[in-house]
Amino acid sequence: MAKKLIIFFLLLHIFLSSTVFSRSDEFIFHGFQGAGNNISLNGVSEIQHNGILKLTNDTPRSIGHAFYQSPINFKNLTTGKDFSFSTAFAFAIDPEYEKLGGHGLAFTVAKSKELKGALPNQYLGLFNATELGSFSNHVFAVEFDTVRNFEFGDINDNHVGIDINSLASNASVPATYFVEGNSTGQELHLNSGKRIQAWIDYDSTKRQLDVTLSLSSSKPSLSVLSFAVDLSPIFMDYMYVGFSASTGLLASSHYIFGWSFKMNGQSSVPGSIFIAFTSWTQKESNALNSMYFFIRGCFHDTYNWDSLVHN
Ligand SMILES: [Ca+2]
Numbered sequence: 001m002a003k004k005l006i007i008f009f010l011l012l013h014i015f016l017s018s019t020v021f022s023r024s025d026e027f028i029f030h031g032f033q034g035a036g037n038n039i040s041l042n043g044v045s046e047i048q049h050n051g052i053l054k055l056t057n058d059t060p061r062s063i064g065h066a067f068y069q070s071p072i073n074f075k076n077l078t079t080g081k082d083f084s085f086s087t088a089f090a091f092a093i094d095p096e097y098e099k100l101g102g103h104g105l106a107f108t109v110a111k112s113k114e115l116k117g118a119l120p121n122q123y124l125g126l127f128n129a130t131e132l133g134s135f136s137n138h139v140f141a142v143e144f145d146t147v148r149n150f151e152f153g154d155i156n157d158n159h160v161g162i163d164i165n166s167l168a169s170n171a172s173v174p175a176t177y178f179v180e181g182n183s184t185g186q187e188l189h190l191n192s193g194k195r196i197q198a199w200i201d202y203d204s205t206k207r208q209l210d211v212t213l214s215l216s217s218s219k220p221s222l223s224v225l226s227f228a229v230d231l232s233p234i235f236m237d238y239m240y241v242g243f244s245a246s247t248g249l250l251a252s253s254h255y256i257f258g259w260s261f262k263m264n265g266q267s268s269v270p271g272s273i274f275i276a277f278t279s280w281t282q283k284e285s286n287a288l289n290s291m292y293f294f295i296r297g298c299f300h301d302t303y304n305w306d307s308l309v310h311n
Helices: 002-017 272-276 282-299
Strands: 020-022 026-029 039-043 053-056 063-068 085-095 104-110 140-145 159-164 171-174 176-179 182-187 196-203 208-214 225-228 238-246 252-263
Touching (some): 063 252, 171 225, 238 252
Antiparallel strands (some): 020 026, 104 140, 104 238, 196 208, 208 225
């Protein structure tokens, strides 16, 4: 317990002192409290009082967007060569009814942060019906899709896909994750309400994109989706990065707990404070909670440990 308390205070210090760190090509949000000036929201998305970014709620046929406020330089302005990038985030999809919700969320790189005219439902808040497939969209997304739509060739109702200017994915795989020492993919239910850690890494020299998933904050060496792709025609010199989510007739709440992004380097794991305590016993959690509220009073912080979605 003593060792765990030291870890707690260390992480609390990190949490309170660096909830938001940002530069023009690198940022990290361990939570989103106080991030209002750095995150642009539209649709039904909101930053909750507890610092969790909630992209959608149970409202049917709705859209939620959250983008980093400033555009990011994706190319060398002299040579035109695109840069490598790395992003990591912790998310959860909590369906309206057990195992029944929709539609999904997508990490998104786009030329605008509004995505005007985009539709909810199967369009994930990314496109409308007429612009699908158009080169002028300049949209790259990694979708975490929980509804099977045959018109887009969705492989199932629980998949990860690479979407370039369209919702017909260029590559997709059933959602799984790997644990070290085991090359067999483990079943992963995207809409379980559990916190899921995702990493997206693009190597502009190798022309390779990797998506890695885990239920913990340590990154497995095996990615769930590795795709050879040249993203340079998709990216303009400056692009916006963020998330889009949508609901349909059935809804899910889509949450982001923490997010980091880095150009030309490995992004840090954000939100580790949220994940680090999942193995604590209820007794330890109660003690932690009491301490937290005491410390919260000292720091006038409003984060609420109880309001996290399912552990
Ligand atoms: Ca779908």
